[in-house]
Every structure is written in structure tokens, then in C-alpha cells.
Amino acid sequence: MDQARSVIVTGGGGAIGRACVRALCDDGARVAIVDIDFDAAKRVADEMGELGFDVAPFECNVASFEETQRLTEDVYDRFGYIDGLVNNAGIMPHQDVSFSTATMDDWREILDINLGGTLNLSRCTLPFLKESVRRRSMPSSIVNMSSFLVLIGARIPQDGYTASKGAIASLSRSMAVELGEDQIRVNAVAPGPIETPHVAKFFSTQEARAKRIERFPLGRFGRPEDVAGAISFLISDKSSWITGVLLPIDGGASCNYV
Template identity: 35%
Template sequence: MSGRLLNRVAIVTGAGSGIGLETSLLFAQEGANVFLADINQKAVEDAVAVISQRWPNVTATSIKCDVSKEADVKAVVDLAVEKFGRLDVMFNNAGIMHSADDDAVQTEEKIWDLTHNINVKGVWFGCKHAIQAMRKNPTDSEKGLHAGGSIINVASFVAILGAATPQLAYTASKGAVLAMSRELAVVHAKEGIRVNALCPGPLKTPLLMDFLNTPEKRERRLVHVPMGRFGEAIEQAKAVLFLASDDSSYITGTDFAVDGGISSAYVTPLGEPLLPPPVGLAPK
């Protein structure tokens, strides 16, 4: 442990699986007291048990949270501030990609509304209440703590590029997250509050694999990825750690792409072999 988040207080939404889970574990490993929020309470309770066993020097707390409900999000922030007197990192990660999401003709209004309530409203609620808490953060030089904080919102490479497989509600929602993050970064920069949007490429997580549920869909997505493979959640978590820590102290308002090169490519050569993930990044 390098202690890059030592004494910090962090909230992770959607912490029960995928990027959220890997980030929660990494935050705890780096010394943060972490609040794991997810609509699946059992999942975050299990994650807290792992953290408590591996890193007993930090405090991990599980809390059930539906990010589409402002009262739930506010309750998580209030709990963090009540318990530790501050909030340093807000990772707005919770999101959905519905299997019935399609193009403009086929996508039903209820799927559009559900997607935007979670992916856009949920991020807005997280930013709204995190900003109010971060404005009050006291500086504690002895512990290396300062005013302000870091907010990381999960957008996507589809906020920059159109998706080859139609997912209009998701794509539009992630474009909104990116635009929201940029504006908040500008508005709150002088308060010491940094806001960045993480833009993951295609990942080997349940969220995407459930959507790309046929070999044809998966191949359609990978043909555009220069690295020739789906990313791993831990690769995104390491980027989130960087954005949460003081290592990124002069970075705000970015579309931080961790995407295997997809946003730089037109199409990759046909017939190229798929590359395995680096050693140590295989699914656990």
C-alpha cells in the first residue's frame, strides 16, 4: 500500500460489482475509509467483509442506495460526513445498460426513462450532494487533507463515439454525463473541487456482457478495439484511483479515456488475433 488515499473519505456507487467493486477494494488498499453504495445490499455487505479482513486499519461501510432517488444519495453523503466530518472522493459509478435498449425506433420510452433516471439523474444527485459536502471540508495539514475534493463520473467511450451496436438511451445518457462533468469542473474549479469523467472502453463486466449476448455482437464491438480485447474492471479502477488522488491535482474537466484505443481508431485489421489481458489482470 502506497497510501495515496490515506485518511480520505470516499463514496463509491454501484460498488457491488464490476468497476465499483474493484475501485472500492483499491481505495481501501490505498488507505481510504470507503462507503460502498449499491441497490444490491448483499453484494456490498460481502465486499465490506472482504475489506475488513484484508485492511482492518480502514473503515468500510455498506449502504443500500437507489441512485435514481435523491433521498438515497443524500443519505449516503450525510452518513459519510456524520461519521468522518468530511467527504474527499465521490465516484458516481452506478449505471445500467438495458438489454431492450436499441435505436430511436425500437427503444421504448420506459427504457429511455429508466436509463436516464439512473445514469444521468443518479450522477447529478451524487454531484449535487458531494459538492455541498466538499465545500465544507476543513484542511488538516497533519493528515495531508485539504479543502475541496475529487468527483469522478462514469461516462463511456460512446459519449465520444457512436456505438456500433445500437444502445441509444445509454449512449445519450453517457453524453449527458460527460457534458455535466465538464460544466461542473469549470464552475467549481476555484473551490478546489475537481470533476472528471471516466470514459471506459468495452469491458468484460456483467453489464456489457449481458448486453453483448451473442458472439456476433461481441465481435462487432471488438473489431474497433486496437488492443483486440475487452478491458478489465481493475484497469478502470486504477484510473479512478489516479483521478481521486493528488497525483491528478491539476486535472479537471477531462474525458479520461481508458478504452484500449477505440476512440482513436476507425477500424482494426480483420483477422488479427485477440490479445489476452496482461498477467495479473485475468478475472478472479
């Protein structure tokens, strides 16, 4: 039997998503690269295709249940089965600050995409993940994208974002318990700041960078590949008895008091 995994990566056209697609491809997986920005998904698909990997780009707004339903059927048609899901798509708006000035309307888009997208994709892929377990006798695996901001507070708050990622962490644990008997593992990762173009805007001066890097025992910001390595491990059978975990990927920042 063909044992290559077939994995959906949402936000696959973005910085961490791209690294994740590459890591999964290196592990031998077939990857559905899903993004609201089809051009971005296609760029990553073209890059991976040139390296000989079996990937396909898909356009989908994860906040829409109808679109995620259509997407999972399309991915199933393309690959024949789905046994992995990485709920990576997410937004971190700069205007999202303190809860003390925010309204639910300010938070709506963040919650709809970050939390709602995780819910929609998990719900729509579930029948396919279960079918894979039955047909292929292999456990399926879901990895959800949280943030180290759910473990520690921040002086410059992004409360809507943090609340959405906290809900994702809790939901992941709950899903892990619920889906254990179906042999579907569910874990979440909690990255600290990763050097992506978006995050770089927060640390535009050398001084701001140095001040922040001081917080990290490993002495540097994260790289997309740091996150991708952990995700490929959690998707693979190397983590076959790990479920319900929230894994910090933060260079030690969340355990550093000073």
C-alpha cells in the same frame, strides 16, 4: 492531521465498483460502498474488511434525492468528512436499442439512474466536499462514469444509455468549471467494453468476441481494474491539476478508424 481520503463509490457492489473500492483502499482511502443492492455492497465491504481496510456498506437508490441526502449524512457521520465521490452506479438495459423505436418512457429509468443519480449524489455531497477543502486544506475530487459510446457510434445502438452517458460527460465539464474556485476537481471516465458478467452476454460466442476484439489496438477487452486504476488516479492528488477531462479507457478503440 489524518490525510486518508474518505470516498463514496456508488454502485460499489458491482464489477467495476468493486475494483474501484479495492484500488481506493490500496491508496489508503476509507470507502463508503453504496448500492441499491445492499447484499452486494456488504459482500464487497466484508471482503475489504477482511483485508483490514476501513470501509462501510450503505443501501441507497441513487435515483432518489431523499435517499442520497440521507446517505451523505450517514457517510459523514461514519467517516467524519467526505472528500471524494465516484458516481459509478448505472444501468445498461438490454432492451434499450435505437432512438427510432424508443419513447421517453423507455428512457426514463436510464436517465433517472445514470444521469439523475450523478446529479443527486453530486448535489448532496457538495457541502461536505467544500467543508473538507476548508477543514483539511485538500482539494476534493469527483469522478463521473461516462462511456466510450459518447465518442463513437455503435452499429448495435443503445441510444438511451449513450444519451445518458453523453449528458454525464457534458455535465462533468460544466461542473469542473463551476467548482474550480472551490478547489473541487471534476473528471469523467469513458470506458469501452469491460469484461463483466453483464457485458459478456453481448459477446456469447467466440466468433462475436474475436470480431469485437479486432477493433481494439491493445487486442483485448477491458478489465474492471483498468477502469479502477484510472479512477483512483483521478481521485488522488496525483491528478491535482486535472479537471474537466473525459478520459477514454478503451484499449485505443475510439481512435481506431478501421
